[in-house]
Amino acid sequence: MVNEVRAFLAEAGYDPDGVADTGDIVAAFSLDGEQALALMEAFAARFKVDMRGYHWFVLPDAARENAAEYIPTTIRDMATAVEARKWPEAETEETPARSGFTLGPGRIFIVIVLLLLIGIRIFRLFE
Numbered sequence: 001m002v003n004e005v006r007a008f009l010a011e012a013g014y015d016p017d018g019v020a021d022t023g024d025i026v027a028a029f030s031l032d033g034e035q036a037l038a039l040m041e042a043f044a045a046r047f048k049v050d051m052r053g054y055h056w057f058v059l060p061d062a063a064r065e066n067a068a069e070y071i072p073t074t075i076r077d078m079a080t081a082v083e084a085r086k087w088p089e090a091e092t093e094e095t096p097a098r099s100g101f102t103l104g105p106g107r108i109f110i111v112i113v114l115l116l117l118i119g120i121r122i123f124r125l126f127e
Contacts, residue, residue: 001079008046009075012039024072043078044106050086065090 008015009025019028026036044051055071081087083126 001082004047005043005075005078005082008043015040019075021076021079022074024074025078026073027060047082048085051080051081053087053089069076097113 006016014025014029016025025031025039031033031039040051040054043049049067077088
């Protein structure tokens with residue numbers, strides 16, 4: 001599959017010969033955000049890959065710095081996605097679960113306080 005991905009990149013107007021299979025194509029081709037998005041959309045359409053797992057950054061959590069962490073896009077990842085027909089999840093410990101919104105203790109407290117305030121407001125309306 002690596003050769004098919006390299007052929008796709010060449011057809012898209014990029015020279016993949018100077019990029020290792022584990023090299024970052026966004027950096028190697030000096031792509032800006034719009035160019036990278038267009039390339040990945042064309043890739044997904046061409047190879048019919050489900051891109052819901054594709055992330056190019058990891059948002060910071062409280063234990064890390066404030067900047068997002070960049071995740072490189074490699075030819076090997078693209079080939080793996082073609083074979084599986086879906087983008088592979090990152091395999092690092094730093095990558096947070098991508099299951100969506102979670103309610104931690106702080107958020108639960110805020111929800112309870114808001115519900116209490118709403119209840120008091122409704123109670124006062126009917127006094």
